[in-house]
Amino acid sequence: MTTRTVRRSRGPLFLLAMPLAWSLAVFDLFVVGWMALSSLKTTREVVHDPWGLPSELQWGNYGEAWTSAAFGDGVLNSLLLVTGSGLGTILLAAPAAYVLSRFRWRLSGPVTVFFAMGLGIPGPAIMIPIYLGLDRMGLIDSLAGLLIVYIATNLPFSVFFLTAFFASLPRELEEAAALDGSSPYHTYWRVMLPLTRSGLIALFILQAIGDWGETFFALSFLREQKTISLTLLNFIQTMQYTGARWSVLFAGICIVVIPLLLLYLWMSSRLIEGIAAGYGK
Amino acid sequence: MATPVLERTAARPAVRVEGIGPFEAARRRMIGPFLLPALLVYALVMIVPSVFTVWISFNDWAGAGPMEWAGLGNYTEMIADPVFGQSFVNTMKILFGVGGAVFLISFVLTMLLQDMVGRKFVRAVVFFPSLVPGLVIAILWGFMLDPDGLANSVLEALGVAEPPLWLAPENMFTTVMAGMTWLAAGTYTVIFMAAADRIPRAFYEAAELDGASAVRRFWHITMPLMWDVIGVCAVLWAIGALKTFEFVLVFAGATGSLPPTGLWTFSVYAYAGAFPSDGVPRYGIASAAAVLTMVLTVVLTLLVRRVMGRRERTDY
Numbered sequence: 001m002t003t004r005t006v007r008r009s010r011g012p013l014f015l016l017a018m019p020l021a022w023s024l025a026v027f028d029l030f031v032v033g034w035m036a037l038s039s040l041k042t043t044r045e046v047v048h049d050p051w052g053l054p055s056e057l058q059w060g061n062y063g064e065a066w067t068s069a070a071f072g073d074g075v076l077n078s079l080l081l082v083t084g085s086g087l088g089t090i091l092l093a094a095p096a097a098y099v100l101s102r103f104r105w106r107l108s109g110p111v112t113v114f115f116a117m118g119l120g121i122p123g124p125a126i127m128i129p130i131y132l133g134l135d136r137m138g139l140i141d142s143l144a145g146l147l148i149v150y151i152a153t154n155l156p157f158s159v160f161f162l163t164a165f166f167a168s169l170p171r172e173l174e175e176a177a178a179l180d181g182s183s184p185y186h187t188y189w190r191v192m193l194p195l196t197r198s199g200l201i202a203l204f205i206l207q208a209i210g211d212w213g214e215t216f217f218a219l220s221f222l223r224e225q226k227t228i229s230l231t232l233l234n235f236i237q238t239m240q241y242t243g244a245r246w247s248v249l250f251a252g253i254c255i256v257v258i259p260l261l262l263l264y265l266w267m268s269s270r271l272i273e274g275i276a277a278g279y280g281k
Numbered sequence: 282m283a284t285p286v287l288e289r290t291a292a293r294p295a296v297r298v299e300g301i302g303p304f305e306a307a308r309r310r311m312i313g314p315f316l317l318p319a320l321l322v323y324a325l326v327m328i329v330p331s332v333f334t335v336w337i338s339f340n341d342w343a344g345a346g347p348m349e350w351a352g353l354g355n356y357t358e359m360i361a362d363p364v365f366g367q368s369f370v371n372t373m374k375i376l377f378g379v380g381g382a383v384f385l386i387s388f389v390l391t392m393l394l395q396d397m398v399g400r401k402f403v404r405a406v407v408f409f410p411s412l413v414p415g416l417v418i419a420i421l422w423g424f425m426l427d428p429d430g431l432a433n434s435v436l437e438a439l440g441v442a443e444p445p446l447w448l449a450p451e452n453m454f455t456t457v458m459a460g461m462t463w464l465a466a467g468t469y470t471v472i473f474m475a476a477a478d479r480i481p482r483a484f485y486e487a488a489e490l491d492g493a494s495a496v497r498r499f500w501h502i503t504m505p506l507m508w509d510v511i512g513v514c515a516v517l518w519a520i521g522a523l524k525t526f527e528f529v530l531v532f533a534g535a536t537g538s539l540p541p542t543g544l545w546t547f548s549v550y551a552y553a554g555a556f557p558s559d560g561v562p563r564y565g566i567a568s569a570a571a572v573l574t575m576v577l578t579v580v581l582t583l584l585v586r587r588v589m590g591r592r593e594r595t596d597y
Contacts, residue, residue: 017389017392017393018393018397020386020389020390020393021389021390021393021394021397021403021407022403024386024390024407024466025402025403025406025407028406028407028409028410028467029406029409031409031410031421031425034431035421050431050434051431051434092318092319092322093319095314095315095316095318096315096316096318096319096320098315099311099312099315099316100316103308103309103311103312105309105312111316111320115319115323116516116582117328117579118323118327118328119516119517119520119578119582120520120523120524120574120575120578120579120582121327121331121575122524122526122547122548122551122571122574122575123524123526123548124526124548124551124552124555124567124570124571125330125331125334125551125568125571125572125574125575126326126327126330126331126334127555128330128333128334128337128344128555128564128567128568129329129330129331129333129334129337130330133330148322148326149326151322152322152323152325152326152327153326153327155319155322155323155327156323156327157517159319160513160517161513164509164510164513167509168509183307184307184308184311185311188311198475202472202475209411209412212414213413213414213415213416213417214414215414215415215416215527216526216527228414229414229416232416232417232420233416236420249420253417253420253421256413256414256417257412257413257417260412260413261409261412264405264408264412265405
């Protein structure tokens with residue numbers, strides 16, 4: 001149990017910068033609130049009275065967005081992709097990062113750099129060959145094909161990220177486990193991995209954020225199948241012909257954003273819990 | 282197997298003497314099964330395609346039909362192109378301008394939030410923009426900064442006679458950069474705070490007893506002890522900035538067409554070569570731009586690592 005001491009020494013610079021943190025937080029909260037409120041207005045109110053409250057809550061916007069604007073299908077597909085790629089990435093990246101950061105052997109440096117190189121490979125640099133490859137395997141317009149691409153493109157960051165987490169753990173833990181007769185596998189599963197739980201959770205959240213709104217690969221490799229970003233893009237394009245339906249658009253945006261907010265709010269407390277559990281006094 | 286035997290000294294706590302006992306032998310047998318699956322997927326989906334892309338960059342190819350060897354033709358053509366020059370300037374502005382702002386804001390926020398009342402709440406909230414897909418940020422940002430939108434109605438109420446034209450061509454890129462700063466600052470703040478939270482409280486308590494101010498505590502305790510993480514973030518930022526794509530593309534061209542060339546970055550330039558709004562795709566040029574981005578990334582990464590130095594890890 002950590003008891004946080006209340007700090008009293010606050011310089012003038014500190015007091016000067018304090019409003020920055022709060023104004024940024026207030027601004028972010030305002031945007032979220034404004035977005036949610038706009039999703040419950042009529043289009044007329046959104047455009048002509050952006051500051052006003054809705055005269056009547058238009059819950060129908062959500063039904064319209066979910067069905068007629070097809071956000072429902074997009075959400076389900078994106079949910080599958082996010083969960084699959086998050087778990088798949090961690091399953092592959094955690095053992096690799098462990099071996100690369102905690103073991104001293106000749107190739108650990110070069111292999112780490114080899115993975116890190118992937119961070120610098122932009123989407124367009126691999127898009128054309130991957131398209132040809134997926135096409136040959138019949139995986140164009142398939143969620144499975146996109147899932148493979150997501151997992152692979154997540155790997156460099158995940159390995160990099162988890163390497164830093166593993167490296168920061170005190171070495172005495174492994175030595176103590178070994179002295180207690182724990183096998184290396186056992187040490188990994190029962191000692192080291194649980195200690196990086198906060199890192200794994202943070203990583204899963206970061207992957208989910210990235211893949212949830214991913215546009216470039218989805219646009220390149222899907223045709224009829226839609227993720228949420230494609231649904232959103234598609235809806236904006238059709239607004240040119242059907243007329244502005246801002247209220248439905250904002251409802252759609254809320255459908256895209258609110259699951260992430262909830263995931264984050266739920267997970268962020270667990271993230272702090274994990275750190276406290278691992279390093280509590 | 283010659284393991285360099287190093288003295289166990291206080292200055293280098295991370296390096297230990299290690300004999301090849303049965304324990305270490307068992308550890309070495311783990312390397313294969315732990316490493317190979319990730320390595321294989323990564324190599325097949327990222328490395329092999331990028332090597333193929335390098336090869337395409339030396340050819341003229343429209344996707345269908347045979348490739349035609351072009352040597353360095355694609356590269357010389359690209360460098361002579363003024364649109365590419367603009368893309369280069371824009372990418373550098375994002376890399377250094379937005380990067381500087383993002384890191385400064387993140388450091389200040391990390392320092393403030395260590396001690397602040399309501400830190401958990403503020404931390405949760407400043408991360409919001411990072412949660413939202415670039416596409417959505419673009420729509421919101423555009424809607425708010427519309428000439429008749431929210432931002433200007435506030436400025437008018439405050440007595441500003443001529444509110445700035447945020448989305449006018451000459452201001453557009455600055456507006457994009459502001460949006461990117463907003464988007465990224467929260468992400469790095471949360472990463473830095475996670476690192477700062479791992480530092481034992483005792484250090485701070487001791488520093489406080491000595492009368493160190495919040496700024497000094499941050500400078501002398503937090504910064505050095507999360508130096509590793511700062512280095513990682515600097516590399517990640519450089520890399521992310523160089524492949525800036527979605528935000529710019531989506532921001533200016535929400536209807537699916539390409540943004541005006543004044544907003545282009547390296548990646549948009551590459552994308553435009555592969556998917557021109559009119560005419561035949563030029564995979565050669567697209568690949569050349571992508572290859573140049575990769576080369577710059579490698580150079581920058583090495584540079585950052587050199588500048589940050591390979592400090593010894595501090596065990597505590």
